[in-house]
Amino acid sequence: MNIDLSYEIPNAKEYNNLRIISGLSPKDETASEIGLRNSIFMITLRDSDKLIGMGRIIGDGGCMYHIVDIAVAPPYQGNGFGHLIMSEINKYLDNHAPKSSYVSLIADVPADKLYKKFGFDYSxxxxxxxxxxY
Known part of the structure; x- marks a missing residue:
């Protein structure tokens, strides 16, 4: 399996497709374009040209960071791609988040076990x- 890691923003259609097949809710295409463009950090995984995994950080870039859209397409789950996505997100935060920053996420079960490995705890x-x- 040859998976390419990138920091490029996916288009809104492939973003929503990945959300849907991964069990996340679909988003309005216009809202998706705006949201993706305003991300602080983005990581994508592709098998050839197909988006198969992603994660991103949103927030103000100083005090508040929120991790969202951690998704891996079902045929690729169980291969460590979620861990790879979170490793890249964690690396970005380690290098860019000022002291006293608050980093949050909403964890779907059983993904909470992955996030605990990166130091997240229940609030x-x-x-x-x-x-x-809305």
Whole structure:
């Protein structure tokens, strides 16, 4: 398996396709284009030209960072690609996030086990994740 690692922004259609096949919710195409363009950091994995994995960081680039869109296409899961994506994200944060930065993510189970390997811990009961969808 020859997988190419890149920091290029995928197009909105392939981004949404990966989200859907990975079990994440689809996003509006216009919103996807804006969101992808405004990412702080992006990593993508491709098998030939096909997007098979990704992850990104959003936030203000100083105080707050939020890890989102950690996704690996089902046929490629179980091969360490999620770990590779998180390693690259962690490396970026180690080199760019100022001291006292807050880095957060919302973990779907069982992916929480992967995130714990990178030093993330549950915020409850002191705080809990909340969401509002449009």
């Amino acid at each position: 409850a009961p002191g705080s809990v994740g909340m969401a509002k969808r």
